[in-house]
Amino acid sequence: MPGGWTRPADVRTSVKKKWEAGTLLARFAGGQDWTPLGLPIRGPSAREIGDQLAEVRQWAAEWTAAAASGPLRVEYKQVGGRHFGANSIPARAWLDSYNDAWALLRVGVEVRRLTGLIEAARGTRLVSWLTDHPMRALRLADDWDRLLAIVRWIELRQAPSMYLRQVDVPGVDTKFIERHKGVLAELLDAQLDASRVAVGVADFAERYGFLRRPGYVRFRVADRFRGFSELSVRADEFTAPPEGITRAYVLENEITYLSFPVPSEAIAILGGGYAVPVLEQLGWLLGLEVVYWGDIDTHGFAILNRLRHHLPRARSMLMDRVTLLGHRDRWVIEPSPTAVTLDQLDPAESALYADLIWGSYAPFVRLEQERISFSAIEKALAEQ
Numbered sequence: 211m212p213g214g215w216t217r218p219a220d221v222r223t224s225v226k227k228k229w230e231a232g233t234l235l236a237r238f239a240g241g242q243d244w245t246p247l248g249l250p251i252r253g254p255s256a257r258e259i260g261d262q263l264a265e266v267r268q269w270a271a272e273w274t275a276a277a278a279s280g281p282l283r284v285e286y287k288q289v290g291g292r293h294f295g296a297n298s299i300p301a302r303a304w305l306d307s308y309n310d311a312w313a314l315l316r317v318g319v320e321v322r323r324l325t326g327l328i329e330a331a332r333g334t335r336l337v338s339w340l341t342d343h344p345m346r347a348l349r350l351a352d353d354w355d356r357l358l359a360i361v362r363w364i365e366l367r368q369a370p371s372m373y374l375r376q377v378d379v380p381g382v383d384t385k386f387i388e389r390h391k392g393v394l395a396e397l398l399d400a401q402l403d404a405s406r407v408a409v410g411v412a413d414f415a416e417r418y419g420f421l422r423r424p425g426y427v428r429f430r431v432a433d434r435f436r437g438f439s440e441l442s443v444r445a446d447e448f449t450a451p452p453e454g455i456t457r458a459y460v461l462e463n464e465i466t467y468l469s470f471p472v473p474s475e476a477i478a479i480l481g482g483g484y485a486v487p488v489l490e491q492l493g494w495l496l497g498l499e500v501v502y503w504g505d506i507d508t509h510g511f512a513i514l515n516r517l518r519h520h521l522p523r524a525r526s527m528l529m530d531r532v533t534l535l536g537h538r539d540r541w542v543i544e545p546s547p548t549a550v551t552l553d554q555l556d557p558a559e560s561a562l563y564a565d566l567i568w569g570s571y572a573p574f575v576r577l578e579q580e581r582i583s584f585s586a587i588e589k590a591l592a593e594q
Contacts, residue, residue: 357393466503
């Protein structure tokens with residue numbers, strides 16, 4: 211049968227696209243009246259009827275069967291000519307109701323399920339979310355009762371100074387909330403009063419008034435601190451430096467931090483990678499001389515750049531060309547370098563960063579902190 215002739219299966223495919231796009235279901239869920247949907251049927255020309263009569267009869271029989279069994283209503287037109295008699299052939303297929311569309315697509319179960327979700331949400335502000343996102347709602351149908359229960363629990367039972375871990379809903383744990391926090395954010399935005407949503411805050415817990423997991427600062431001083439060789443304290447409670455401290459060294463590598471010969475009147479802080487947001491909570495660092503020492507690689511300079519957005523007077527240490535070239539035999543490969551624009555580096559740092567990006571000395575060069583000789587560390591500290 212010629213491939214250009216429209217068959218009932220083609221109509222179903224066309225309507226299915228509307229279903230998958232969510233337009234049909236959104237109109238139904240939103241209570242809009244059905245508008246009869248007509249789809250053109252491309253059929254044989256008068257010449258093709260004469261030349262391919264057997265194929266035309268088979269094609270027409272498919273449409274007769276489709277019209278007889280429903281749900282399509284088939285509109286016919288007359289085709290004929292001087293050499294052939296007039297023939298009535300299918301011209302347009304119609305769907306006259308939502309039920310006809312659901313029957314054609316065999317989606318009655320899904321439609322009833324969406325209707326059930328909407329009924330379960332009656333009395334909340336989430337009905338409009340369901341009607342606006344019907345296909346997403348269906349994909350979430352197995353979890354909808356729990357999602358709805360979480361939203362209602364937060365709305366009615368949340369108290370100040372709570373962690374998300376304290377949300378107590380049957381069948382729900384923090385892992386479930388983490389997996390679904392994207393859709394939960396949309397639902398909570400819709401359901402909660404505006405005063406309970408911190409607009410512009412990206413962190414899920416903080417946005418809805420829960421306590422965030424605290425950040426911790428691990429530090430050492432030269433002569434122990436209250437009897438401890440080192441301490442780890444909550445950043446939000448570390449409101450002032452130890453007495454007599456005038457300089458802070460921020461170090462990225464743990465073993466380098468532990469072995470670092472902390473000068474008197476100084477504090478050594480373990481940075482631990484991209485931990486700048488934790489350090490940003492330490493407002494007292496603005497009143498100290500801050501020295502940052504990270505790996506000589508593209509991410510090391512990116513961390514330095516980020517730190518300087520908060521601490522613009524921070525200096526770098528052992529992140530220079532002399533140190534890099536003096537340890538050529540200890541270079542390793544940086545696994546996933548960055549090439550973002552950095553706007554807080556000084557000219558020498560910027561030049562070295564560019565050399566690392568362009569592979570001026572070797573591709574993907576990286577000199578890690580722990581590979582730098584200890585004598586180089588002592589020399590750098592002596593020059594501070």
